[in-house]
Amino acid sequence: xxxxxxxxxxxxxxxxxxxxxxxxxxxxxxxxxxxxxxxxxxxxxxxxxxxxxxxxxxxxxxxxxxxxxxxxxxxxxxxxxxxxxxxxxxxxxxxxxxx
Amino acid sequence: xxxxxxxxxxxxxxxxxxxxxxxxxxxxxxxxxxxxxxxxxxxxxxxxxxxxxxxxxxxxxxxxxxxxxxxxxxxxxxxxxxxxxxxxxxxxxxxxxxxxx
Numbered sequence: 001x002x003x004x005x006x007x008x009x010x011x012x013x014x015x016x017x018x019x020x021x022x023x024x025x026x027x028x029x030x031x032x033x034x035x036x037x038x039x040x041x042x043x044x045x046x047x048x049x050x051x052x053x054x055x056x057x058x059x060x061x062x063x064x065x066x067x068x069x070x071x072x073x074x075x076x077x078x079x080x081x082x083x084x085x086x087x088x089x090x091x092x093x094x095x096x097x098x099x
Numbered sequence: 100x101x102x103x104x105x106x107x108x109x110x111x112x113x114x115x116x117x118x119x120x121x122x123x124x125x126x127x128x129x130x131x132x133x134x135x136x137x138x139x140x141x142x143x144x145x146x147x148x149x150x151x152x153x154x155x156x157x158x159x160x161x162x163x164x165x166x167x168x169x170x171x172x173x174x175x176x177x178x179x180x181x182x183x184x185x186x187x188x189x190x191x192x193x194x195x196x197x198x199x200x
Binding site for chain 2: 010011012015018019022023026029030032033034035036037039040041043044045056057061062065069070073074077078081085
């Protein structure tokens with residue numbers, strides 16, 4: 001980020017810092033957005049032939065988005081993130097055993 | 100772009116203006132990128148779902164299916180987004196390291 005903001009000679013140091021922080025925040029938001037895109041895609045039915053991925057949208061395409069589909073998606077997202085945190089925790093523990 | 104990076108502002112208020120303009124531009128470009136990503140995903144998924152046997156043109160039942168598919172996909176996206184954001188703010192407030200997210 002500092003690289004990008006160094007190329008802005010028209011700004012003073014404080015402004016460059018502010019912009020650098022701002023861009024970092026926006027990039028973090030964009031990363032979250034991108035994960036949401038991927039997860040929505042993942043739990044949408046009929047993608048590829050991977051039948052091991054749970055499918056939440058079970059009604060026909062003409063039916064409305066239902067409460068059970070919503071709570072299914074919520075569980076998918078929460079358990080996916082649980083898994084992510086759990087794996088990281090495991091790896092950190094293994095690392096501390098080694099070190 | 101050249102107006103943002105090229106000129107030297109004379110006053111502090113010029114700089115303030117350029118700064119806000121730059122922030123706005125960053126936000127707008129990210130929003131456009133995200134919208135494009137959503138449109139691509141909808142196109143891929145709904146084409147697979149609705150246009151199972153592509154013929155010489157889109158039929159009216161295929162178009163109806165695409166409209167419904169799009170609505171449903173956006174609802175699923177909204178729900179996923181809500182759940183994800185809610186989870187992240189819960190993790191932040193409970194001080195669990197969230198760099199994995």
